[in-house]
Amino acid sequence: MHLAIIGAGLAGLSAARALSASHRVTLIEKAENPAGRMATHETEFGGFDDGVQFFSASSEEFKREITQWKKEAWIDAWQARIVRLVNGRALTPARSAVRYVARPGMGALCANLAQGLPLATAQTVTGLQTWGNAKWLLAVQADTVAIPAHAGPFDAVILAMPPEQAAPLLHDVAPQLAAQAASVHLAPCFTLELAFAQALDLGYDGAFIEQSRLAFIAHDNSKPGHRPGERWVAHAALAWSQEHLQDDLPRVRDKLLKAFHEATGSQVQPVYAQALRWPFAQAVQPMAGDCLWDANLRIGLCGDWFAAGLEGEGRVENAWLSGRRLAQQIMQSMPQD
Ligand SMILES: Cc1cc2nc3c(=O)[nH]c(=O)nc-3n(C[C@H](O)[C@H](O)[C@H](O)COP(=O)(O)OP(=O)(O)OC[C@H]3O[C@@H](n4cnc5c(N)ncnc54)[C@H](O)[C@@H]3O)c2cc1C
Numbered sequence: 187m188h189l190a191i192i193g194a195g196l197a198g199l200s201a202a203r204a205l206s207a208s209h210r211v212t213l214i215e216k217a218e219n220p221a222g223r224m225a226t227h228e229t230e231f232g233g234f235d236d237g238v239q240f241f242s243a244s245s246e247e248f249k250r251e252i253t254q255w256k257k258e259a260w261i262d263a264w265q266a267r268i269v270r271l272v273n274g275r276a277l278t279p280a281r282s283a284v285r286y287v288a289r290p291g292m293g294a295l296c297a298n299l300a301q302g303l304p305l306a307t308a309q310t311v312t313g314l315q316t317w318g319n320a321k322w323l324l325a326v327q328a329d330t331v332a333i334p335a336h337a338g339p340f341d342a343v344i345l346a347m348p349p350e351q352a353a354p355l356l357h358d359v360a361p362q363l364a365a366q367a368a369s370v371h372l373a374p375c376f377t378l379e380l381a382f383a384q385a386l387d388l389g390y391d392g393a394f395i396e397q398s399r400l401a402f403i404a405h406d407n408s409k410p411g412h413r414p415g416e417r418w419v420a421h422a423a424l425a426w427s428q429e430h431l432q433d434d435l436p437r438v439r440d441k442l443l444k445a446f447h448e449a450t451g452s453q454v455q456p457v458y459a460q461a462l463r464w465p466f467a468q469a470v471q472p473m474a475g476d477c478l479w480d481a482n483l484r485i486g487l488c489g490d491w492f493a494a495g496l497e498g499e500g501r502v503e504n505a506w507l508s509g510r511r512l513a514q515q516i517m518q519s520m521p522q523d
Pocket residue numbers: 192193194195196197198214215216217220221222223224236237238239240241242309310311312346347348351375376377421464466467468488489490491500501502503505
């Protein structure tokens with residue numbers, strides 16, 4: 187049995203690792219590296235965790251996995267001083283679960299998880315088509331190759347990506363799955379990367395911000411194992427991001443930088459500032475259930491947009507659990523090699 191997994195974010199990697207013990211898997215990822223929304227952007231000022239800032243675990247299953255990642259020294263607890271910023275005042279928030287970060291940046295966790303797995307990067311899957319009675323061929327486009335190619339045939343296909351990206355791939359071949367995916371939406375988010383020539387000494391490592399264009403800021407180099415150099419990452423509020431989704435990035439950068447100065451009270455100008463857009467950042471209302479699996483078509487979907495038994499918006503733990511549970515369903519319904 188040969189399975190294609192499209193998307194090497196945490197959900198795809200979680201499914202791939204669980205399945206690879208019994209099935210042949212091939213991961214196909216459109217970016218240069220695995221990670222998806224756990225990516226770290228490397229710059230001359232050090233790495234910026236542009237998406238996930240930290241993650242925590244509430245399920246026993248994910249706690250066990252995290253223990254393993256800690257043993258491998260892939261992640262560490264971030265002993266951060268996190269505050270709430272309200273009208274310029276720093277208030278101490280309620281105690282929270284342990285916050286974990288990957289070393290030396292979030293992206294490294296996915297690189298470690300991908301070790302030993304067959305992974306094709308910089309390849310975008312643009313369509314699925316049937317091959318013979320019961321197999322799938324994938325249309326694949328790579329920037330470096332002018333002619334579209336095909337991958338496969340595969341016995342089953344997993345789409346481990348945001349629903350907005352999965353639905354168009356499924357419209358013609360699995361309209362029911364496409365409609366289910368299209369019923370969930372991920373809210374957009376802007377990220378602002380900031381590097382400074384001197385330490386800001388704000389007195390905290392992260393802050394949830396209220397009544398601002400920004401929702402959260404993190405002192406990137408305060409995270410364990412991260413490179414030195416004064417770096418901050420700021421995330422815009424989801425509502426503001428939605429409203430300004432079509433604005434050009436330099437304009438977004440300037441507005442968010444102003445909000446950073448207002449929220450922190452620091453007027454120090456950065457030596458580097460860059461904004462980036464996540465069109466599909468976070469499932470505010472994830473779909474009930476763990477994943478979708480059509481045993482007749484042999485197509486599955488997983489990702490953080492499934493609740494996977496958790497409460498609240500889709501996060502790292504949802505992605506990992508969803509990928510793992512889809513793998514379990516596939517192992518039950520498809521014979522092993
Ligand atoms: C700004 C931001 C901040 C966040 N902060 C946190 C946080 O602090 N804590 C937390 O727990 N969660 C946070 N999240 C959510 C977290 O990032 C996600 O829950 C998790 O990373 C989702 O993983 P995934 O594998 O489901 O999806 P993704 O990471 O989106 O992976 C999907 C992958 O599929 C690939 N792909 C898509 N289409 C194709 C195609 N056609 N062909 C090939 N490849 C394709 C993509 O390139 C991507 O690598 C944040 C997200 C954002 C954007």
